[in-house]
Amino acid sequence: MQLDTEIAVVGGGIAGLTAAYRLQEHGFDVCVFEASDDLGGLASVYETSGDPIEKFYHHLSKSEETIVELAKELGIGKDIEWKIGKNAYYINGDIHPMDKPWEIFSFPYWNLYDKFRLGMLTLDIDVRGGIPKFDTYEQLSDFEDVPVEEFAREHTTPNVYETFFEPLLDAKFGSRKDDVSAAWLLGRIKFRGERDILRGEILGYLDGGFGRLLDSLINAVGRENIESNTRVTDIQTVDNEVTGLTAEREDETGESVTESHNVDSVVVATMPNVLEDLTGYSCDIDFQGTVCSVISMEESLLETYWLNIADDAPFGALIEHTNFIEKERYGGEHLLYVARYIQSPDEDVWQQTDDEIRETWLSGIESLFPEFDRDSVNWVRTARNPRTAPVYERGYLDMVVPYDLSEEVADGVYYAGMASSAQYPERSLNGGVVAGSEVADRIVEN
Ligand SMILES: Cc1cc2nc3c(=O)[nH]c(=O)nc-3n(C[C@H](O)[C@H](O)[C@H](O)COP(=O)(O)OP(=O)(O)OC[C@H]3O[C@@H](n4cnc5c(N)ncnc54)[C@H](O)[C@@H]3O)c2cc1C
Numbered sequence: 001m002q003l004d005t006e007i008a009v010v011g012g013g014i015a016g017l018t019a020a021y022r023l024q025e026h027g028f029d030v031c032v033f034e035a036s037d038d039l040g041g042l043a044s045v046y047e048t049s050g051d052p053i054e055k056f057y058h059h060l061s062k063s064e065e066t067i068v069e070l071a072k073e074l075g076i077g078k079d080i081e082w083k084i085g086k087n088a089y090y091i092n093g094d095i096h097p098m099d100k101p102w103e104i105f106s107f108p109y110w111n112l113y114d115k116f117r118l119g120m121l122t123l124d125i126d127v128r129g130g131i132p133k134f135d136t137y138e139q140l141s142d143f144e145d146v147p148v149e150e151f152a153r154e155h156t157t158p159n160v161y162e163t164f165f166e167p168l169l170d171a172k173f174g175s176r177k178d179d180v181s182a183a184w185l186l187g188r189i190k191f192r193g194e195r196d197i198l199r200g201e202i203l204g205y206l207d208g209g210f211g212r213l214l215d216s217l218i219n220a221v222g223r224e225n226i227e228s229n230t231r232v233t234d235i236q237t238v239d240n241e242v243t244g245l246t247a248e249r250e251d252e253t254g255e256s257v258t259e260s261h262n263v264d265s266v267v268v269a270t271m272p273n274v275l276e277d278l279t280g281y282s283c284d285i286d287f288q289g290t291v292c293s294v295i296s297m298e299e300s301l302l303e304t305y306w307l308n309i310a311d312d313a314p315f316g317a318l319i320e321h322t323n324f325i326e327k328e329r330y331g332g333e334h335l336l337y338v339a340r341y342i343q344s345p346d347e348d349v350w351q352q353t354d355d356e357i358r359e360t361w362l363s364g365i366e367s368l369f370p371e372f373d374r375d376s377v378n379w380v381r382t383a384r385n386p387r388t389a390p391v392y393e394r395g396y397l398d399m400v401v402p403y404d405l406s407e408e409v410a411d412g413v414y415y416a417g418m419a420s421s422a423q424y425p426e427r428s429l430n431g432g433v434v435a436g437s438e439v440a441d442r443i444v445e446n
Contacts, residue, residue, distance in 0.1 A: 005031040007443065008245050008263045010232045010278070013041025014429050015416040016269030017217040018070065018436030023267075024221060026444050031261070032221065033247050035231035039218060042388060043429060045211040046294060046381055049331030052211045055383035056292045057319045057337040059085060060204030063190075064430035066437065067213075068204075074216040076206065084196060085203035085324050086304040090311060090368065091163070097304065099200025109163040117156040118164075122189055128155065140190075140425070143182040145394050151182030168308055171316025174343045176288070176391045184392035187425025203305075205325055210429060230259075235266050235278045235413065242266055242412030265412040267439050269432075271387045272401055272419040279409045283419050284399045287387040289342040291349050293361055294321075296378040297334040301369060314349060314364040315340045333378060338365070341389065354382045389427055390418065400424065403435070404442045414439045 007023055009016045012034030020030045038044045045052035060067065062082065071077040088097045089107075097103045105115055120127045126136035137143075143151065148169065152161045165185070169177040195201050206212055218226065230249040237243060244262050251257045268275045272283035305324040308317050319337040327334055338361045342350045349360060358380045365372050390396070400421045405413040418427050422434035 005029060005261050005263050007031075007265045007267065008033060008232070008261060009267045009269055010245075010274070011035075011041065011269035011417065012039040012226060012228060013269060013432060014043055014214065014217070015418075015432035015436045016041075016267065017214065017221060018433045019267045019269055019414075019416050019439050020221045020225065020436075021217055022437050022440030023443060024225075026440070028443070030221070030225060032226040033230045033232050033245075034226065034228045037229050039226065039228060040211065040214045042385065043210050043214060045209055048296070048333065048335070050333075051329045052209045053294060053321065053330065053335060054210055055294070055381075056290065056385075056388070057321065057339065058205075058210050058429065059324070060430065061428075062202045062204070064204075064428060067430040067433045070433050071206065071213055071216075074213070074220060076212060076216055079207040079212070080204050081207055082202050082204050083324065084200045085306060086200060087306045087308070088302075088304040089164075090307055090309045091167070092311075095302075095304075095307065100198060110160065114157050114160045118160050121155050124190075126155065137186050140183045140187055141397065143186055144397055146182035147178065147394065148180040148182050148185050149178065152185065163310075167310030171308065171310075172341060173288070173391060174341060176286070176343055176393070179391060179393040181392060181394040181396060184396070184425050190425075203324070213429075232278065233258075237410040237413075240410045242410055263412075265414065265443055267414045267416055267436075267443075269416040269436065269439075271417055272415075273387065275401065275415055275417065275419075279405070279413060281401070281405060281409050281415075283401050285396065285419050286391045286393070287418075288389050288391055289345075289350065289384065289386040290339060290388040291342060291352075291357060291382065291384045292337060292339040293357060293380050293382040295336045295338060295361065295380050296330075297336060298376040298378065299373070300334045301336055301365070301372060309368070311368065313368060314360050318365070342386075345386065350384070354380075357382050387418075390423070392425060396424065397421070403439050404446070406446075414443060 006029040009020045009032040012032050016032055020032045023030045042056055045054050068080060071080055087099055088095050096107055124137050126133040152165045173180055230247045232245055232247045234246040242265060244260055245266060247259045249257055276282050302320045306319050315338045317339060321335045340349050362374050401415045401419040403414055405415055416435040416439040420435040423431035
């Protein structure tokens with residue numbers, strides 16, 4: 001079958017849907033191709049007995065404005081709620097709340113000097129020379145080649161590194177933690193720095209879940225302009241210009257059908273390995289995977305939303321979603337995320353079946369919380385994806401994929417996926433919205 005479309009978008013996650021929406025605003029004829037049955041990519045959801053819940057935990061940081069603007073345009077901006085997301089830290093059998101200044105000050109593993117140095121770093125003030133300097137951390141790129149450990153030891157104290165940053169880096173990057181740059185750490189501190197000084201970190205959530213934002217985008221783009229269950233397998237170019245693409249889908253009888261489309265431009269809004277398969281453009285950024293379960297419980301487990309774990313547990317964090325968003329919205333069930341980042345497909349958790357993962361998580365929780373009653377578990381649902389977050393290693397910014405690939409690949413090829421600069425220093429829904437919008441702007445300019 002031969003079809004004509006002005007612009008094809010590969011990937012029906014938030015970046016691809018945003019690109020399609022913005023391009024349509026400029027009058028382009030756009031078709032989105034999504035390989036799976038489900039739209040939304042990493043932000044797709046499970047049904048519950050109340051509101052749907054994201055398969056992977058999601059919240060917004062206060063510094064993320066583009067997604068809020070988009071939600072306003074789509075008529076749901078007023079439904080973004082900003083609340084305190086309570087944080088705590090599990091170490092040596094105890095839970096230490098880490099929201100309020102006096103809680104941080106009473107962390108027993110730090111002396112006064114440790115607290116002072118960490119406090120200064122989070123306030124963006126460099127006190128290494130004894131005299132406060134307010135501009136040291138202004139240019140993140142100055143820290144691109146600095147190893148995160150060296151930086152954290154020098155700019156706070158070795159003890160703060162060993163009792164705080166190192167366990168967090170272990171949970172986030174596992175065996176790759178030594179490759180991570182100081183620029184990433186500084187970017188994270190700035191990115192998540194919006195705090196209510198007396199109460200803690202302010203986080204955002206969309207009433208009804210982020211699936212509502214995806215649904216609003218899908219409605220705006222038009223379901224008739226989105227082909228789900230359709231995998232793009234090839235992009236054709238002639239004389240260094242895009243001319244078409246090939247897509248495969250299963251028809252109603254289960255037969256594989258190949259379609260050809262004449263297109264003027266293609267926006268690839270996927271992980272960069274798909275870009276490489278389609279165009280040959282190779283990106284050196286390494287990605288880690290995630291195994292993440294939602295556990296529904298009759299009883300609450302934690303007193304906080306987010307619990308970082310400095311322990312040999314099989315997971316790096318426990319995130320009790322219903323300590324952030326009321327359980328009544330989910331039919332009264334307590335919902336807990338249990339997640340682990342995966343650096344290699346050889347890791348046990350990656351190899352396990354859903355039943356084995358359930359056992360791994362529940363016995364891990366039991367060993368940290370002896371009072372936990374596994375009979376209170378209603379259900380466990382597990383999502384896994386081999387590419388969910390870049391490893392923000394040193395020299396990362398040199399490896400990001402440009403939005404406009406006319407020089408590197410061919411005229412008419414654009415990239416809005418997770419390896420774009422919008423997804424630095426942290427990958428996020430907002431980053432996807434920024435990347436989709438940036439690509440649309442470039443197509444309009446060209
Ligand atoms: C554990 C976890 C926690 C997170 N926490 C947060 C958070 O708290 N806050 C936040 O804002 N963000 C968070 N994120 C990040 C956020 O989910 C992502 O940044 C965002 O969803 C990425 O969107 P995307 O459109 O770029 O990519 P994706 O969502 O990956 O979408 C890409 C789509 O392309 C499709 N595709 C791939 N190949 C093809 C092909 N050949 N043809 C057609 N389609 C194809 C895929 O099926 C997929 O649907 C989290 C992610 C994870 C995994």
